[in-house]
Structures are given as C-alpha cells and as structure tokens.
Amino acid sequence: MKIKLNDNFNNIAESYLFSDINKRVKAYKEKNPSADIVRLGIGDVTLPLPKIVVNALVKASEEMGVKETFRGYPPEYGYDFLKEAVARYYKLINLDLDLESIFISDGAKSDLGNIVDILGDNDIYIPNPVYPVYVDSNLMEGRKIHYLKGSEENKFLPMPDGLNNDPKVIYLCSPNNPTGATYNYDELVKWVDYAKSSGSLIIFDSAYEAFITDGAPRSIYKIPGANEVAIEVSSLSKMAGFTGVRCGFTIIPSTLEVSGVKLNKLWKRRQATKFNGVSYPVQRAAEAALSIEGIKECQKNLEYYKENTKMLRELLDEKGIYYSGGVNSPYIWMKCPNNMKSFEFFDFLLEKANIVGTPGVGFGEYGEGYFRLTSFASNEDTKKAVERLRKIL
Amino acid sequence: MKIKLNDNFNNIAESYLFSDINKRVKAYKEKNPSADIVRLGIGDVTLPLPKIVVNALVKASEEMGVKETFRGYPPEYGYDFLKEAVARYYKLINLDLDLESIFISDGAKSDLGNIVDILGDNDIYIPNPVYPVYVDSNLMEGRKIHYLKGSEENKFLPMPDGLNNDPKVIYLCSPNNPTGATYNYDELVKWVDYAKSSGSLIIFDSAYEAFITDGAPRSIYKIPGANEVAIEVSSLSKMAGFTGVRCGFTIIPSTLEVSGVKLNKLWKRRQATKFNGVSYPVQRAAEAALSIEGIKECQKNLEYYKENTKMLRELLDEKGIYYSGGVNSPYIWMKCPNNMKSFEFFDFLLEKANIVGTPGVGFGEYGEGYFRLTSFASNEDTKKAVERLRKIL
Numbered sequence: 001m002k003i004k005l006n007d008n009f010n011n012i013a014e015s016y017l018f019s020d021i022n023k024r025v026k027a028y029k030e031k032n033p034s035a036d037i038v039r040l041g042i043g044d045v046t047l048p049l050p051k052i053v054v055n056a057l058v059k060a061s062e063e064m065g066v067k068e069t070f071r072g073y074p075p076e077y078g079y080d081f082l083k084e085a086v087a088r089y090y091k092l093i094n095l096d097l098d099l100e101s102i103f104i105s106d107g108a109k110s111d112l113g114n115i116v117d118i119l120g121d122n123d124i125y126i127p128n129p130v131y132p133v134y135v136d137s138n139l140m141e142g143r144k145i146h147y148l149k150g151s152e153e154n155k156f157l158p159m160p161d162g163l164n165n166d167p168k169v170i171y172l173c174s175p176n177n178p179t180g181a182t183y184n185y186d187e188l189v190k191w192v193d194y195a196k197s198s199g200s201l202i203i204f205d206s207a208y209e210a211f212i213t214d215g216a217p218r219s220i221y222k223i224p225g226a227n228e229v230a231i232e233v234s235s236l237s238k239m240a241g242f243t244g245v246r247c248g249f250t251i252i253p254s255t256l257e258v259s260g261v262k263l264n265k266l267w268k269r270r271q272a273t274k275f276n277g278v279s280y281p282v283q284r285a286a287e288a289a290l291s292i293e294g295i296k297e298c299q300k301n302l303e304y305y306k307e308n309t310k311m312l313r314e315l316l317d318e319k320g321i322y323y324s325g326g327v328n329s330p331y332i333w334m335k336c337p338n339n340m341k342s343f344e345f346f347d348f349l350l351e352k353a354n355i356v357g358t359p360g361v362g363f364g365e366y367g368e369g370y371f372r373l374t375s376f377a378s379n380e381d382t383k384k385a386v387e388r389l390r391k392i393l
Numbered sequence: 394m395k396i397k398l399n400d401n402f403n404n405i406a407e408s409y410l411f412s413d414i415n416k417r418v419k420a421y422k423e424k425n426p427s428a429d430i431v432r433l434g435i436g437d438v439t440l441p442l443p444k445i446v447v448n449a450l451v452k453a454s455e456e457m458g459v460k461e462t463f464r465g466y467p468p469e470y471g472y473d474f475l476k477e478a479v480a481r482y483y484k485l486i487n488l489d490l491d492l493e494s495i496f497i498s499d500g501a502k503s504d505l506g507n508i509v510d511i512l513g514d515n516d517i518y519i520p521n522p523v524y525p526v527y528v529d530s531n532l533m534e535g536r537k538i539h540y541l542k543g544s545e546e547n548k549f550l551p552m553p554d555g556l557n558n559d560p561k562v563i564y565l566c567s568p569n570n571p572t573g574a575t576y577n578y579d580e581l582v583k584w585v586d587y588a589k590s591s592g593s594l595i596i597f598d599s600a601y602e603a604f605i606t607d608g609a610p611r612s613i614y615k616i617p618g619a620n621e622v623a624i625e626v627s628s629l630s631k632m633a634g635f636t637g638v639r640c641g642f643t644i645i646p647s648t649l650e651v652s653g654v655k656l657n658k659l660w661k662r663r664q665a666t667k668f669n670g671v672s673y674p675v676q677r678a679a680e681a682a683l684s685i686e687g688i689k690e691c692q693k694n695l696e697y698y699k700e701n702t703k704m705l706r707e708l709l710d711e712k713g714i715y716y717s718g719g720v721n722s723p724y725i726w727m728k729c730p731n732n733m734k735s736f737e738f739f740d741f742l743l744e745k746a747n748i749v750g751t752p753g754v755g756f757g758e759y760g761e762g763y764f765r766l767t768s769f770a771s772n773e774d775t776k777k778a779v780e781r782l783r784k785i786l
Contacts, residue, residue, distance in 0.1 A: 002592025004513025054458035065447035113667025120397025199395025274506025
C-alpha cells in the first residue's frame with residue numbers, strides 16, 4: 001500500500017519492560033526450577049470481586065435474557081443510575097457534581113488516552129517517573145513533551161516552580177503510579193493557581209484515590225477553582241478490583257472552557273462518534289461497587305493489600321532505605337541500595353531472594369536507580385518476601 | 394483557559410436527526426395522546442440475548458467472585474479463547490485467520506472511530522448515504538473527505554469507476570447502513586483490484602454480515618488479495634444482539650503494510666496505549682455467541698427480524714415503490730413517494746399512519762428523498778404498520 005501512516009508512531013519507544021522482566025524470570029527459572037519465586041511486581045489486583053458486585057453483574061446479565069428487561073445500546077456517556085452513583089460517591093467527600101459533567105468509561109486508560117482527541121497542539125507537561133500512557137498518547141499526536149522531574153528532593157512530587165507562564169496541558173497523577181507519592185492540599189492549591197494564572201489545563205489521574213488515608217485530597221475538585229482548570233479521570237480498577245471488569249469515570253465540569261467552548265461539549269461529541277457506551281451489566285456492577293455497602297466491601301480488599309505495604313514499609317524503615325508511597329498507594333517506590341541501577345537491583349533480588357519487582361526506569365528516565373514493589377501478592381507471600389529481604393538488604 | 398483545542402471539531406455538523414425526530418414525535422403525541430404509534434425507526438435490536446449467551450455471562454460473572462477463577466486486566470487485544478472463536482467463525486465461511494490478525498473490541502464503533510489514529514493525512518473516500526461515524530471521525534482529524542455517491546442508478550453501491558489512481562483510504566459498508574445494499578463478489582473484486590492498483594486501504598465495515606442470505610461475501614477476505622489492502626471491522630451487536638453487551642472484532646492481517654510497516658503493529662501499539670481490553674464476562678458471552686449452538690440461537694432472532702423485512706418488502710413490491718435492502722439487512726431503504734423530501738415523508742407517515750421511521754437525509758445529502766424502515770419492532774407491530782401503509786401509500 002502507498003497510503004500515509006501516522007509517522008508519529010516512529011517516535012514512540014517500544015516498551016520492552018515487561019517482556020524483558022518475563023525473559024529474565026524465565027531464564028532464572030530454567031536454571032533454578034525449584035526456586036519459590038514471590039511476585040511483587042504485579043500491577044493488577046488479585047482479590048475477587050465483592051459479593052454485592054458479583055450479584056449485580058449476575059442480575060443484570062440475567063435481565064439481558066428477558067424481553068421485558070433486555071437493554072440495547074447504552075447511553076454513550078453512561079446510564080443515569082451509574083452517573084448518580086458516581087455523584088453520590090463524590091458527595092461522600094463533600095463535592096457536588098452535576099450529571100452532565102460525569103462520563104462513564106470502560107476504564108481510565110481509554111479516557112486518558114483518548115482525551116488528546118479534543119485538544120490542539122499544546123506543550124505537554126508530564127511527571128517523570130509516571131504511568132506511560134500520558135507520554136505515549138501525546139507522542140502519537142506529535143506533541144512536544146516536557147518532563148516534570150520527580151526526585152527525592154521534591155519527594156517525587158514536582159511543583160510548578162520555575163515553569164514559564166504559557167498555557168500548557170499538565171498531567172498529574174496523585175497518588176502517583178509508580179511512586180505512590182501524593183500531593184497534599186497546599187501543593188494542589190499551587191498547581192491549580194498556576195493553571196489558572198497560566199491558562200493551563202490539568203488532567204488529573206485519580207485512579208488510586210481510594211488508597212488515600214492521610215487526608216490528602218481524593219479529588220482535584222477539593223481545590224477551589226479546580227473546576228475551571230481540571231479534568232479528573234478515575235477508575236474502579238483499583239478501588240473495586242475492576243481491572244478485568246472495565247469501568248471508570250471521567251469528570252469534565254461545564255465550567256471548563258476555552259473562549260466560550262466547553263470542553264465537555266467536545267468530549268460529548270468525541271464519545272458520541274467513537275464510543276458506544278459501557279456494557280450494561282458492567283454499569284450495574286459499578287453501581288453496586290459505589291453503593292455504601294459496596295464501598296465497605298471494597299475497602300476490606302484494600303485493607304488486605306495495605307497489610308502488605310505495611311510489612312514492606314516496616315522493613316524498609318528498619319533498614320533505613322529511602323522509599324516513597326505505601327501509605328496512600330498499593331505501591332512502594334524504593335531506592336535501590338548501594339547505588340544499584342534498576343535492572344541491576346532487579347537481578348540481585350531475583351537471584352538472592354527469588355523476588356520479582358519492577359525496575360523504576362521502566363516509568364521514565366528519572367526512575368533509574370529506583371524500584372517498585374507492589375502489595376497485590378498474598379499476605380503470606382509478602383511476609384515470606386519480607387523475611388528474605390531482611391536477610392539480604 | 395487559553396490552551397488550544399482541536400479546531401477540527403468546528404467542522405463537524407451537529408447531528409440533530411434523532412433529537413429532531415423525538416421532538417416531532419413528542420409534539421404529535423401531545424396533540425394526539427391516544428395515537429398508537431409504531432416505531433420502525435429503531436436502529437437497535439429488541440430481542441433478548443439467547444440463553445447460551447446469558448449463561449456464559451452469568452458463569453463468568455460468578456468466576457470473578459472466586460479467588461481461584463478471578464481475572465484481572467484482560468489482554469489488550471482479547472483473550473485467545475475469543476480470538477479462537479472468531480477464527481472458527483471465519484472458518485465457517487472457509488477463511489483462515491491467524492490469531493495475530495484478530496483484535497477484540499468493545500464494539501465496531503470504537504474501532505471504526507479509533508482506526509484514524511494509525512493513519513496519516515490521506516484523502517478519504519466515503520459512501521453517501523452511510524453510517525455517520527466514518528465522516529465524523531475523519532473530520533475530527535482534519536482529513537479531506539470525498540463522497541462516493543449512492544443512488545438508484547448504482548443501486549446505492551458506488552464503484553471505483555472514474556476515481557483517479559492516487560492512494561486513498563476508502564470506507565465500504567456492506568451490507569450498508571442505512572440502504573441495506575450489499576456488494577456482490579464481482580463488485581468487491583473490482584474494489585480490491587482498484588485498491589491494489591492505487592495503493593489504497595479499504596476499511597470494510599461488515600457489522601451486518603450475519604444478515605446476508607443471497608450468497609454475497611460475508612467478509613472482504615473472500616476476495617483474493619484483500620488481505621493486502623483491507624481492514625475488516627465487525628461486531629456482535631447485530632449478529633448476536635450485543636448492542637448493550639458491547640463486543641466486536643477487527644481484522645488487520647499481517648500482510649497489510651506500507652513500506653514494510655505492518656498496520657497491525659501500529660494498531661497493537663495504539664490499543665496497548667489507549668485501551669485496556671474488553672470485560673472478561675463480555676468476552677465469555679461473545680465466545681458463547683460464536684459457538685455453533687450460539688450461532689444457531691442468534692440466527693433464530695435474525696429470522697424473527699427477517700419476517701418483518703419480508704412483510705415490508707412485499708408491501709413495497711405490491712405498491713411498486715422503489716427500495717433497496719431488506720434481504721441481506723434489517724433495513725429497508727425506500728424512495729419517498731410523490732417526490733416527497735425525507736422529513737416531509739416523515740411527517741406524512743407520522744400523521745397519516747402513526748408510524749415513525751428515519752429520514753434518509755440523516756445519513757448524508759444523497760439520502761434526501763429516501764427513508765429508512767427497520768425490522769426491529771415486533772412482528773405484531775410491523776404487521777399493523779404494513780396494514781396502515783397499505784392504505785396510505
């Protein structure tokens with residue numbers, strides 16, 4: 001064929017992170033077939049869905065088999081019953097959302113990736129290290145990307161100090177994947193004020209908000225004026241274990257506009273053209289997860305994961321090793337000891353302790369020298385891992 | 394805010410078609426509260442899911458509540474069990490697909506809309522009248538669109554005759570929404586040959602293939618060489634009544650390439666960045682629908698709808714009114730009698746027969762003067778509508 005392709009794809013680095021990890025683990029297992037490997041690299045939930053959620057999925061599935069209750073095309077922006085459940089969820093943190101600003105998605109990744117469709121050729125500011133979707137989706141559009149460096153000095157929470165006053169698109173992820181670092185109220189006020197004064201848009205990824213326990217804002221809209229500068233993208237993946245169910249929600253307030261053009265009007269047009277809504281049984285499951293009883297059940301699962309981060313944190317405290325995260329996040333972001341590089345430490349852990357984690361450099365160049373441990377293994381396995389780590393760190 | 398938006402959105406016409414229809418129906422009902430309105434405008438299935446599909450949905454939902462069978466993130470391109478089911482479905486029409494070329498989606502609309510992401514700035518050729526997603530998704534990218542005029546002369550099946558030999562992106566929809574017109578083998582050979590000789594890409598929308606009964610190709614890959622020039626986007630929405638369940642599949646053969654760059658490699662990158670796969674229970678439901686027993690059950694529903702198109706066709710034949718579709722399609726595309734315009738006929742039908750249909754002009758300017766009737770009402774309602782039409786046409 002001779003048609004033109006999107007040449008921007010040439011600028012996206014191939015990610016070999018997880019295939020590289022798998023290769024190393026496989027090679028090690030071949031040499032050491034009896035090794036009892038503990039996986040603390042999993043970025044995916046492992047506990048089953050709460051009963052109330054399963055019941056809702058099953059009930060809605062059965063409705064689809066009965067003429068009177070069968071449902072065809074869902075509304076592109078989500079059923080009102082689910083938008084109302086999302087609004088009630090925000091009401092729990094004293095925020096009032098109108099249903100027009102709520103968009104139901106098949107997960108945060110889709111909306112975080114597709115949001116570029118409604119934006120023009122702006123300068124893009126992205127934290128580093130961070131979840132790779134922001135970078136790759138903008139590279140595909142040929143956008144100019146600037147990195148906001150995370151480091152021990154700023155506790156992996158880059159701030160707007162020193163940025164020029166041109167309008168820009170800024171991605172923030174709080175609690176951050178992979179560092180677990182979480183902006184507090186005052187820090188987010190600075191970002192919102194900066195966005196207001198510079199005419200910038202903040203795309204706020206709150207996928208891990210349910211893990212917050214230290215009082216940090218669970219939504220950017222807790223900050224005065226954020227509804228004039230920020231889109232919030234959230235997910236039930238981690239909050240309710242929905243990674244395999246696929247449902248999230250995005251908030252685009254009607255107060256977000258450029259020269260009188262409402263961003264949520266553009267997003268409505270985008271979604272009505274390129275999306276046909278989320279599966280009905282999935283939306284019922286999400287509604288159940290966001291009910292008072294559902295939230296309680298989901299929290300039990302989060303408590304289980306938190307026991308794991310606690311064990312890991314205590315060990316790192318004991319050893320005096322720097323880390324961030326682990327409090328408001330299922331992730332612990334540790335400094336590799338003895339100035340090891342990320343992959344060096346990966347090999348060290350695999351060989352000396354039969355533990356698999358994730359090299360920090362996989363999340364951006366400023367992740368080099370760091371390492372991500374996750375809390376999604378079982379309590380037993382995590383305990384085992386902690387004991388092994390105690391011996392070798 | 395002062396950031397730049399995607400200005401191409403200014404070039405997309407607002408679609409008032411269905412809101413306009415609803416307004417007219419509402420106004421009529423207010424004046425005539427006792428009117429027994431029959432809706433032949435529905436573009437959505439109405440029969441419930443077959444039992445085998447519901448059972449699969451329920452079983453997979455229950456698996457998600459049990460630790461041992463819980464599943465997290467699905468593979469971005471679909472589970473192998475479903476890709477294998479799709480391959481077996483194609484095997485029924487004697488086509489061999491390798492799993493690498495099959496991508497599971499949350500519906501044809503998403504993939505038809507998102508496919509623009511991997512393409513560059515090409516000239517776009519789109520039939521008219523047709524499903525509006527092709528036009529709008531390309532307008533959002535600022536692409537230059539050329540229309541392939543459908544008319545009674547070409548039986549609403551535009552051919553490549555007269556096109557220059559520059560490489561282009563060509564959308565084909567067969568059976569067509571809204572006209573029901575279906576390319577036969579020889580016609581598709583001409584399109585594939587033209588694409589080959591001009592270096593063009595065909596995006597083939599086969600969402601209605603399951604309705605084909607006259608021997609026309611149910612896949613573009615029945616045509617020799619199509620695997621070098623065509624992407625096929627398909628759906629379970631109409632075949633299995635999945636409009637509310639959300640699942641489809643897209644075929645991008647490994648043989649599709651431009652200067653050595655494989656299109657399915659770009660699509661993999663696109664999907665891995667901006668999509669996180671389809672809900673596990675939904676994929677199990679799709680697997681069931683594509684099983685031999687599932688197909689049989691789904692066909693029963695299609696037979697039901699086909700009784701409706703048959704009644705409508707017989708009436709139009711009796712009245713000597715021109716129409717296309719209704720054989721390989723749930724849609725009948727009729728010429729408005731007495732040279733009425735689409736909306737004129739809409740009002741005429743609503744007032745004289747209390748029947749709601751869809752004005753053809755809603756699918757493009759060349760749809761003016763035509764009207765779409767669908768087969769998704771009940772047999773009883775369709776029969777009633779036919780009796781009323783007999784009196785007024």
